[in-house]
Amino acid sequence: MTDPDDIGALLGAEGPFARELPNFAPRPAQQEMARAVQHAIAECETLIAEAGTGTGKTYAYLVPAMLSGQRVIISTGTKALQDQLFFRDLPKVRSVLGARLKTALLKGRANYLCLYRLDQTVREGASFDRHQAGQLAAIRAWSARTRRGDRMELAEVPEDSPLWLRVTSTPENCLGVECPFYDDCHVVKARREAQEADLVVVNHHLLFADLALKQEGFGEILPGAQAFILDEAHQIPELAGQFFSQSISARQLTELAQDALAECNGVTGAIGLMLEPIEALQDAVRKLRLALDPLPTRGAFHELLQREGVPTSLRDLGELLSALTDVLASQAERSRGLMNVHERAASLMERLDRIIEGHSEHDVRWYELFPRGFSLHATPLDLAAPLRAMRERTFAAWIHTSATLSVAGRFDHFARQLGLDDPQTLSLESPFDYARQALCYIPDGLPDPAARDYTERVIDAALPVLQASSGRAFLLFTSHRALRRAAELLADRVPWPLFVQGSAPRHQLLEEFRASGHGVLLGAASFWEGVDVAGEALSVVVIDKLPFAAPDDPVLQARLEALEQSGINPFMGWQVPAAVIALKQGAGRLIRDVHDRGVLVLCDPRLMTKGYGKLFLKSLPSMPRTHELSQVQAFFAPIANESGEPRAVMHDSFSDTAP
Known part of the structure; x- marks a missing residue:
């Protein structure tokens, strides 16, 4: 029997999730996070919860949110995650809990078909080419049958089609109650559902557009919540900068x-x-x-x-x-x-x-x-003050969660950026067995990353790893220039299919990479996070350099100068922590479930030659590290163990493993 007052026990071995969901694995870290989220909602507190990959943080906040009896807004980093949460995770949790509560999905107005703008576009009879005329016909046919009017339903018209700009509204061009289509407006219907819901799923763009600027006109919906749960919260500082600009x-x-x-x-x-x-x-x-x-x-x-x-x-x-x-x-x-x-x-x-x-x-x-x-x-220059004021206006609990919020176990950088004074914090390690499932390889002999031939040398170091793994790799770059150069260098040097960012839409590249089984994918910024390839299709992640933000960013330059004037070392106080969090995101692509195995290749020699390198290594999951290529080759050379299952020989050429 589970204790009905213990929310963690619901997610335990004797709880309803273990009984009713196939493949559900009870995890102590998930239970601990669920209790912390429940406490934060009940006590109207601010919580920072870092939950390593595989913790199951979605259920850890959905269960207490649904059982809280409070109005809760859950915000995710992307619309894709928002859809996954609303259409996949939320129904499962609600079904297991037997929770009788109203839920709603709310996106920014640009995601919804505008019937007035569609009518205008059709009436104008603009000179569309055959391709666009076909897309317009598809949108018209869909408009007659859709209930939500959400663009994501119509996969046959690409997300970047210029037609969407003509058939969706903006806060500026919406006619409001004077619109002849007002009674059937998809935006109005979505808002109404959200207004009446106990739990609303939004995305960070929409949340900040509303709370920071009242730009989307949802002011009557969001402030009514008693709790805000921000998933993928590491994205908040950058997004907040956009919305307070x-x-x-x-x-x-x-x-x-x-x-x-x-x-x-x-x-x-x-x-x-x-x-x-x-x-x-x-x-x-x-x-x-x-x-x-x-x-x-x-x-x-x-x-x-x-x-x-x-x-x-x-x-x-x-x-x-x-x-x-x-x-x-x-x-x-x-x-x-x-x-x-x-x-x-x-x-x-x-x-x-x-x-x-x-x-x-x-x-x-x-x-x-x-x-x-x-x-x-x-x-x-400083986002802490407007963010603090925004939170204080809501009189609500604020829960920030992600796999990457801390630097060497500390949350100071994230808390300072958001103006979080004395928050509750929780750090939960991934349940994956990194000591057995992963190996970190730091190649010897690479030059300073500023060297002119640095990308050539990175590719030279990566090639033998790719040969050992038979492809199945992500190569992540800190600049598009390096990515393009690497694509040129690899074009006729590897027998596996190459997938290069920019050559096709991201989702298409990922699908083709997964299907290839032995592909090599080259990506920059957008592939460092939010990309999930579980299984053998991805067994190597190569990172070319420590991901320091571009030094020519005018906002960053001004922030660093301001930090220096206030007596904080801008490099150690801002640039290093931000780069650590970005590196953790990139490294997090490697191990996505309990059966994954893989090698993380970190090419930047500053990890070993600079004092701050230790901070980066200390912030990564605990896994063996080596400079020896032979150990990488041994990792990918399975040897049958006593039970007949393959295992890998693995040693550590360092005296210590990553702490």
Whole structure:
């Protein structure tokens, strides 16, 4: 009999999960986390819970959340994880617990089909090519049968199809209650369901858009919660920076011009007034992008202002946006659509003024360039204060969980970034047997990572490992340049299929990699986390360098200067901890279940030559380490043990194993 008051026991060997779910394995760490989450919700506390891969953290927070009797918001790192949680994990837990509670899935409005925008696109009869016309026909057919209107249901129209921009709404162009399709609006229905639910699954983008900016208009839904559970919480600092920033982009300005033009249809005389200022604004956006062309792709705002012609182009853009806003003001009363476009123009003008004129010591002003566009930003130097204020407004429990939040067992860096004062902390190691399942190989003789031939040397060191493992590897790079060079070097040197980031969508590369059985996948940033390949298809993870953030990031530079001024060593106090957490994410791709075996290849010699290298190694799961290639080869050369099952010979060439 399990104790009904012990939430951990529900997940134990005698509990309902063990009885009812095939392949459910009771884990003490999962039970401990469930008790900690239950306590945090009941006492309205802040909790940081690091749960190593395989802990089963999803059930560890879902069970107490469902049994709490409180309104709970669960936020995940990506929409894919959100769907997995809502459609797979949540129904299983609810069924086992027999929990009678309402649940809802809520995404940002760009994920939902807008019936008004679809109708407009069809009516305009724009000159689509055959391919896009086929996609539009597919969207129209789907619109007649979908209940949720969630884009992810329609796999045949790719996520990056430009058509989605035309048939979804933004906070700026939504007509609200005056929309002729309001009663059937998918966004309104999703919000209504969320309002009535006991447990709502959102993603970090939506959570922060709402709590930080009220941008998505869900203000009446999210603050009603008694607990917020943030999964993949290591992503929060970077995301929070985006949402507390003031930003304006070429795309926003171009869309404003296009929508203003579209709203002139059916309004007598409007086109005569609007056409000239609309075209002038579009031309100013193009001229500014051209003036920015010789600059690096990211940089501080003062660098941009020093470029000849840029200050003039910026001033012209501001004046022309102001002129269009004035014309729109004179027409705003003539239709709901024109009123909406006027409000957007006024908001963008205010934002542009704040970024160009702003000289706040609390903000970093910077720019970013894209092939056909640009964005301008003002980002707070310190996110702790706005994040703290946001949490305090909710009067709720806040639970932050991920496999990678600590640095050598300490949570100081994560807590400082988020302004978490004296939080409860919990560190749970992975239940996987890394000492038996994994080996860490640090090749000898590699040059300093700044060496010109460094990527060539990394590939030379990795090739014999790939031969020993017969492919089945991820090669993770800290830059796209290194990734492209490695792809060139490997193209005719390996007999296994190569999968290179950028050559196909991420999900397609992963599916093909899994199916190949012996593939070699080369990835940069987006493959370091959220990628799950269990089983023999992935048996090696090679990491080329310690993943320090790009030194040319203007926001990072300003933060490091501010830390130095406040007496904190910016390298050890920020750069190293951030890189440790990123390395843990990359290394975490290797062992995904109890049957996995694999070798982690860390190529950066600074692990052994610099004092801070120990901090990186101490933060990884405890596994044997070696400099000897022969031990890697022995790891992949199974020898039958007494029971007839294959096992691997393994020694440790160091006197110590990773602590």
